[in-house]
Amino acid sequence: MKNQKVTIHTIAARLNITASTVSRALSGNKRISQKTRELVNKTAAEMGYKPNHMASNLRKGKGNLIGVIIPRINRHFFSHAIAGMEAITNPAGYNLMICQTNESQAKEIDGLQTLINNRAEGVIMSISNETRNGAHIQAATDGGMPVVLFDRIIKNLNIDHVINDNFAGAYEATKHLIEQGYKNIVHFSGSLHINVYEQRLNGYKKAMNEANLDVTSDMIFDNIITRLSGEELAQTLLTKNKLPDAIFSSSDYSALGALITFKNAGINIPQDIGIVGFANEPFTELTDPALTTLEQYSEDIGRSAARLLIERIENKQNKEVPSSLSFKPQLIIRKSSQRNTID
Amino acid sequence: MKNQKVTIHTIAARLNITASTVSRALSGNKRISQKTRELVNKTAAEMGYKPNHMASNLRKGKGNLIGVIIPRINRHFFSHAIAGMEAITNPAGYNLMICQTNESQAKEIDGLQTLINNRAEGVIMSISNETRNGAHIQAATDGGMPVVLFDRIIKNLNIDHVINDNFAGAYEATKHLIEQGYKNIVHFSGSLHINVYEQRLNGYKKAMNEANLDVTSDMIFDNIITRLSGEELAQTLLTKNKLPDAIFSSSDYSALGALITFKNAGINIPQDIGIVGFANEPFTELTDPALTTLEQYSEDIGRSAARLLIERIENKQNKEVPSSLSFKPQLIIRKSSQRNTID
């Protein structure tokens, strides 16, 4: 372990040339002779030269920090998405700084400001539950900060984004329930101001309409995405005269809550009630019965978001129409929704 | 949004003073008059000045990057640990660069080298399954890189570390099984060269010895930490004459595999076999019956590791004895191990 810091000057001194020649040689500049270039590279390797990114970034007026703002890191979807981002950003020479909002708009705004202050090259974000408008995001992009939204985005904001095709996923899931013979299918939704939940609702509606099944407002339950709220709602439903015969939930967690509550009440799943969740959380294959759900390809989404952002960063002038990528979720059919199948 | 970059020179020009005065004023140097200091601060705020960390780091010969090397980011324990680290490092002005080894020693060595090349200030790491010796880590610390190990550490390496008190946790879990009347308790272990699994085995042994229960070598099963291996082992056990009456597993996953396999074979849990896992993975409360396990306080561990590292970074000269922090896991008693309780 050489403890001496070796810089281009050290190398230059050793070879009796100047630092600029070393710099050019290392970056493969054609004006430097083949011979010198090879010599420099060899010597650099021998001396254990490691370029100082800070110096180079300073000179180039450019950094290597990419910010990530998400509701929580410890959610299956988000931690996988981050893994996907790292897979793209690290090899490209960028570091990730991760800010958690814990679903608070205030922390989201804070985080964005911190990233701006830290001279981040760009930001990948998924908005918090609380966030109702994109003023802070708009301000950031207006100020020249490249931003890519993923999963939870804000409509009407002209910004690159990567999302799940929640509409198609919900449509397919609902259609699956219908094909299994369920008719009175209710929907557990999240806050409808979030695109994700709005699209899932729309997909559900379309499938129902196509099958000539009415969707009345009492079949749609808002803000039911936690396990607790799923349990409570299921409890409420139990007191009513007529139970739905299936649930398409926007969340695996509320689906879980309902599943457990119904099961404890002696209701048969999937015979009496079919249940489909959303997100393919790891626990869904362990419930009894296993929960049908939709896989979201979180790592792919993370990778794509990172790629989009790096493109933006590396050619800012290019003011095209923002890209919009969409991944179709895959329906994972398990027991909780299979009434027809003999098993 | 001012688009002009404002530097200390911009401010200096505006106030007809020099950049050095501005720099000193902003850093609260006493040699600058109160009046000037306030004026500079006010003007800096007005002009929207944001210090350029790269320039300052370059000058100070110091960076703000902390590396994290872990087997996988998308494991409950690790993603929570990272959340804990971020909570400490971000406010302190450090960014995290996360490298996943996917349990490969080669990738671990690579990651460490990358971090060294990127001039990381320090590294927090948890070794891969494959890693059998700490030569690369020793080399890094010898080269002056502060390192803190957490959870999966290497013995005999004189380095700061933060771990679970696996011994105490395993002891308590085993004792709990004994108190529930189980006698023929077997242990699912991981690779014994990893401290974590060694300690869990030792805790198990101690509890058994104290209760005058023999532990023979056929009661200890090595390398059973995945769901699949748990299922296979359970299947094998089923073919033998005499089943154990309880399992203390080093992993929730293999405990899950065994639980499911036994259940499918018509064996009653906890009446016939009691099961205890380790890690309190989210799914453990959803299995049927719910799995008794040990909570690991991953966020606290992450926070502590980050604190230790920052201490090391910020006073390198201080060559004390390495710190060793240990968190006692908490036993979460659920149905899978409660034979005595009426329910």
Next chain:
DNA sequence: TAAAATTGCGCAATCGATTGTACAGGTTTT
């Protein structure tokens, strides 16, 4: 009141890499 100490700030070098420009020696063109 002269000498000493303190206060307040400017000058210029520095961190390491990059890059526009200059320049010497060699080659080709006319």
Next chain:
DNA sequence: AAAACCTGTACAATCGATTGCGCAATTTTA
């Protein structure tokens, strides 16, 4: 053979912030 071109490299400024040193003005001490 003079003019025009390349080639390969050196020089020096630059990115933005920090800091040792120096100097003048002011205050304290003797």
